Structures are given as C-alpha cells and as structure tokens.
Amino acid sequence: MALVSLLDTSGDSVAASSAPDPAPAGESGTRRVVLTVLGRLLRLASLLVAVAVGTFVLMTSSPVDPIEAYVGADTAVISSEQRDQIAERWGLDEPPVQRFAAWAGNLAQGDLGTSVVFGEPVVDVIADRFVASLALLALAWIFSGVLGFVMGLVAGATHGRLLDRVLSWWAYTLASAPTFWVGLLLLYVFSVSLQWTPVCCAGPIGALPGEVTLLERLHHLVLPALTLSVVGISPVMLHTRQQTIEVLASDQVAFARAQGERGAGLVLHRVARNAAGPALMLQFASIGELIGGAVLAEQVFTYPGLGQATTTAALRQDVPLLMGVALFTALLVFIGNSLGDLAHRAVAPHAREGVR
Template sequence: MKHRLLFTGKKLIRMVLLLLGVSLAAFLLMSASPLDPLQTNVGQAALGTMSQEQIAKLEDYWGVNTPPAERYLGWLGDFVRGDMGTSLLYRQPVSTVIGQRLQNSLWLMAFAWVISGVLGLTLGVIAGANRGRLADKLIRGYCLLISSTPAFWLALLLLVIFSVWLGLFPIGLSVPIGADASSVTLADRLYHAFLPALTLSITGVANITMHTREKMADIMESDYVLFARAGGESAPSIVLRHGLRNVALPAITLQFASIIEIFGGSVLVEQVFSYPGLGQAAVSAGLGSDLPLLLGITVVSAAIVFGGNLIADLLYGVVDPKIRRGAAKR
C-alpha cells in the first residue's frame, strides 16, 4: 500500500511539472502567433472606423501591449489560486465555458472511447488469433483503409450520406435548433452526438485493432501457447484462457493511451459537425487569441490525458501479478 501511495505521489509531482510545461508551451506558441487579435476579432473594416481611444481600449482588453512574461505569470498566479480567468471571446469565466463544453464533449468522447476500445480489442484478438487467414485479412484491410482516411474527411462523408442524402441525422450542433434549453431531452443529445461519435469510433478502432492484433499474434506464437496446444487445449480455449489474459495488459495501455487520440480527433470532428464541444472551443480560442480559454483548455485536456495514463499505470499494478506480488513483498 505504502508503495502504491509513493508511486501515485511521484506521478502527481510529475503531472504538475507536465502541466506547467504544457501551459508554457501553449502560451509561447500563442505569443509567437502572427495573428493580430484586434484584426481577427473586430475586423479590418470596423477597426478603421474606430478612434484611437477605442483601439487603445481594445488593445488593453486583448492584452496586446502587456509584456508576455507578465501575462503568463499573471495567468499562472491566478490559476494556482483556482481562478482560470475570464474568456475574452465568450465573456464568461473560463471554468464555466470549459465545464459546459466538456459536458458536451464527454458524451461524445466516452462513447467513442468505449466503442473503439471494445470493438478494437475484439477485432484485434480475432485477427491475431487467425493470423494469415481470411478473417485477419479482412480486418487488417479495413484497418489500413481507415488508418489512411483523415478523420475530418470521414466526418464529411458520413455527414453527406446520413444527414444530407438520407436525412437520418441532424447536420450539426448538439441540440435541436431553436429548441428551449429546458425542453432538450437526453434522446435529443444522443441523436445529435451519434454521427460525431461514430466518426471518432471508426477512426479510433483501427489503431487499437492493429496494435492488439500484433500482441495477440505474438502470444499465439509464444512457448506457452505451444505448450497449451501440446496439452490438448482447443483453439477457442487457448484464445480465451491464455490469449485474453495476456493481451489484457497491453490492451489497458492502449485503451488509456487512445484518450489522447480521441481528444485530438474530436477537435476536427466537432469542427465539421459544428458540435459545441471542447475541441471546437479550443479551435476558436486558438484562432481568436483567447489566451485564458486556450490555456485553460490545454491544461484541462493535458490533465485528462495524464489522468488516463495514471489510471493505466495503477491498473497495471492490480492486473499484473509481477507488480502486485513484487510490491507486496517489499
């Protein structure tokens, strides 16, 4: 137990350092961006009709003339105190914006994460256990096809087919247009989230399947599977008893490492589906020089990804007897 606490403590220190580095990197990139926040957000024409005074006020609002170091330290100081600042674009506290957006995205990403995980593991195990046979060839062909398909393109394709041609699903947004917030049901939300989630799942499956297949194929060629065959175990029994057990550890790593891919994919997919999620907010924050929002989103998403990997590490300790028993003896 003490060992595990120590392990978690070390990881948490690492997480603080990581978040610090990630926020600094995001900030530096943003400061180096050639985009002029005034021009992007106010517009060239409107800017021309404004007085010097008004422009000075706006420059002050977007923090154009504040030295970068001061801006970053100011943000950091507030952040440590628990204040993520106010979004310049949405004119709401960053925590509120992120909270809302995350809620929307979480549905999407959780759905895609579970589907791609379960489906990826299943397909990977089937392909790996039947390496070189028809099932493997079909699954591998599908994965290679999907891997070489850009997520945004697939999103457009699904949109065209299911929303435009067939009219089965809405073409965008997370709730019906013009509906009262109180009248939106869970079914409405799921209905709107379906296509984006499907896109994310389809692209997410390929990666997990290919990695699982490789592990499974290694397992099927291992000494212990040979011995199981020599001991008269049937092929299904070998896959279920030895295959799944041994593929579990890499599968855990894969599953939690895929969070970052789902996150990255959601940025593009939400953009295509005009889905008001975290990914879309990140794009607007980046393009609109909304520094507090961008840093907030960066830190929160990095924390989620890190949290996922931490969970994977901790699960390892539960699943792998070498770690479990090894730690207990110490």
C-alpha cells in the same frame, strides 16, 4: 554460517530472536509508494508548466492581431482610442513576460481568468463545454476500445488468413485517415445521401436545451461518436492482434492445445487476459488522441463541445480560454496514462515489477 551455529547451540529461542522484523519491509513498501506518488506529481507539475509556457509562446507568436480577432468584421470602424481601450482591458498593451507572470499569479490563486470570446470565467466555459463533450468522448472511447479489442483477437486468431488480411488492411487504412476526412465522408453518406442522421448540432435547430429529449440527443450524437470510434479502433486492434499472435505462439498455449483446447475457448481462456493488459493501457493512453480528434469532429458536425470552444479560442486569440483548455486536457491525458498503467498492472500482475 554464524546464524546456523547459534541455531545448533541455542535451539528455538535463538531462532525466534534472530527472525527478521517484518516492519522494515512494510516501511520500505510504504516509502516506495510515497516516492512513486511524489514522482508522478512532480512529472505532472513539470508537464503543466511546459504546456502553459508552450501554449502562451505559440499564442503570442501568432500573426493574428488579437484586437482584430476580438472585434471581428467591425475592426475598420473603430478608432485608435478604442483599440487602446480594448488592449488595456485585456492587458494586450503589456509585455508578454509580464502578461504571463500575471496569469500565473492568478492561476496560483485558482483563477484561470475570463474568456475574451464568451465573456465568462474560463472555468465555467470549460465545465459547460466539457459536459457536452463528455457523452461524445465516452461513447467513442468505449466503442473503439471494445470493438478494437474484439477485432484484434479475431485477426490474431486467424493470422495469415483472408479475414486477418481484410481486418489489417482496414485498420491500416483508417489509421492513416484524418479525422475530419472520415467525418466529412460519414456526413455525406449518412446525413446528405441517406438522410438517416442530422447534419449538425447537439439537438434540433431552434430547440432550447431543456426541450431536447434523450433520444434526440443520441440521434445527433451517433455520427460524431462513430467518427471518433472508427479512427480510434485501429491502434487498439493492431496492438491486440500482435499480442494475440505472440501469445498463441507461447508454450502455455501449446500445452493447452496438447490438452485438447481449440477454437474460441482457447482464445478466450488463454489469450484474452494476456492481450487485455496492453490493450487497456493503450486505450487509456489514447485519451489525448481522442480529445484531439474531438476538436476536428466537433468542427465538422458543429457540435457545441470543448473541441469547438478550443478552435474558437485559437482563431479569436482568446488566450485565457486556450490556456485553460490546454492545462485541462493535459491533466486529462496524464490521468488517462496513469489509469492505463494501473489497469495494465491489475490485469497483468507480472508487469508490476517492471513498471515504476
């Protein structure tokens, strides 16, 4: 009321002097962004610490003797002095707390240690194996996301009909199917029975990596990628189906139908955008499940990627390599969740205020 009185007596000059300064609003927005970034970095740091501690505790609590796992079949012929030398070489004679403190100190300097199995720096092993797995993960991720979204739209648009029931049954069945079981089934059908695809590896057996052509790589890649895609389609499809059903029951779709919109045009123009936000968020969040599935798929198809290196590190008690892989995959999952959040907010702007 006081401001109104000043406006009545002093005219436009007082109104101009009483106008709010836009600078505080800008500063408030910048401060909110800074706090959001700092909060995410703090969550990332706490996640990496929890993953490192949990992985180390699990590895040190394993009943597998690390020296026997390192030596392999020749463990019966080594002497006690040789066992002591191996333990001293890899720090196995030190208490677990001291070993973890030494590893954390090296990590603070950017050193993840040396792989026990491969005899190379952990960073190099992860980089080489991740390059091999990247094509597999990317192909499976894109295929499962696109096909799952399209199938979800079709199932939601035909809600209650035969096509919807068939697609839903198929998705629920695959959602409960283990990755290795699906891989073995596809391997038996396409590689053993039909002989359309190779049985294993990332290239022809005996061929050097530089001699393998792009077509041969794709030929060996198609079945592992199909395995991961088939398993990853289900959550995207089921979530998109439910979102499509909800949007089709909304008032805006009822208004569009009153204006004469029908069929595929209605679904594409009124439903697809609203369903794309949650689907994108779910697809990025599924990176962790995709990496976990790749561990099993690469074992089934003997694919030399990061998943197979993870299994080898676990079975051979390669603590430095497994710790590095655990931190790397945790970082990938965190980045995937963050990208999913940003994609959801970009596609569905109304969600920006509700996400912090």
